[in-house]
Amino acid sequence: MVLPSHIYPEAQNLPKQTEIAKVCVYGLSILSAATFLFLPLFNLLHPSPWQRWMGVVHGSAAILATVVAVYTGHLAFPLLRGASKILPQLRTLTFWTTVLALLSIVSGNWAYMRYRAPIGGARAWLQSNSPLVHNVFMEYHEFTVLFTVPLGTACAWILWRYGDSIVDKKNVPVLAATSIALMAIMFFALGGLVTGIGIAKIHSL
Incomplete structure (x- = not known):
């Protein structure tokens, strides 16, 4: 749903869905890599x-x-x-x-x-x-x-x-x-x- 900017001007500052998805993908990738790299510490x-x-x-x-x-x-x-x-x-x-x-x-x-x-x-x-x-x-x-x-x-x-x-x-x-x-x-x-x-x-x- 796209919020009209003249009613909700702050909507223009909200991150786009693609940006949120990109952050989630990178975050999960970094978390997975860190978990894998810390495996020897067990x-x-x-x-x-x-x-x-x-x-x-x-x-x-x-x-x-x-x-x-x-x-x-x-x-x-x-x-x-x-x-x-x-x-x-x-x-x-x-x-x-x-x-x-x-x-x-x-x-x-x-x-x-x-x-x-x-x-x-x-x-x-x-x-x-x-x-x-x-x-x-x-x-x-x-x-x-x-x-x-x-x-x-x-x-x-x-x-x-x-x-x-x-x-x-x-x-x-x-x-x-x-x-x-x-x-x-x-x-x-x-x-x-x-x-x-x-x-x-x-x-x-």
């Missing part, structure tokens, strides 16, 4: 001291790396179509994806030492009680995420080396390979996060 409530600190550090690094990697991977689709406007943003995001993936792997190796502990370690328990989790999910989680760093380093170097000329017709093979590699990083990061959360739900550190 480890602070865990009775295991190993899970409290290793879980928070590695979980935070893994979630941040995954969020940036997924956003970067989605930009690979317009890049594959030759969109040059996203190249400055994509170069920066690819660099930070690689850095965060490296931090996630380093913190993961720290947690992995506790995972392989001969006494009270999750690895021994899983091999005895749920070998499928260790032999499939943990092996996938352990090795596939390692591809994110070399792939990210290669993509970052290519994007900086070629610059805006990567979208030229003569560089189509390089463009295609870079886009596919960025998508692969996204899927490796997502797979690593999902399997890591699944393993942690079955047995903590």
Whole structure:
């Protein structure tokens, strides 16, 4: 319902429905993202001291790396179509994806030492009680995420080396390979996060 401005002059100052909807969408998006990013902090409530600190550090690094990697991977689709406007943003995001993936792997190796502990370690328990989790999910989680760093380093170097000329017709093979590699990083990061959360739900550190 539109209020007549000559009867209700203050109606002109009211926000439009589209503006209200936009504020609600952005607000819910920020709230959802914040809730997701704070997920590792629940480890602070865990009775295991190993899970409290290793879980928070590695979980935070893994979630941040995954969020940036997924956003970067989605930009690979317009890049594959030759969109040059996203190249400055994509170069920066690819660099930070690689850095965060490296931090996630380093913190993961720290947690992995506790995972392989001969006494009270999750690895021994899983091999005895749920070998499928260790032999499939943990092996996938352990090795596939390692591809994110070399792939990210290669993509970052290519994007900086070629610059805006990567979208030229003569560089189509390089463009295609870079886009596919960025998508692969996204899927490796997502797979690593999902399997890591699944393993942690079955047995903590």
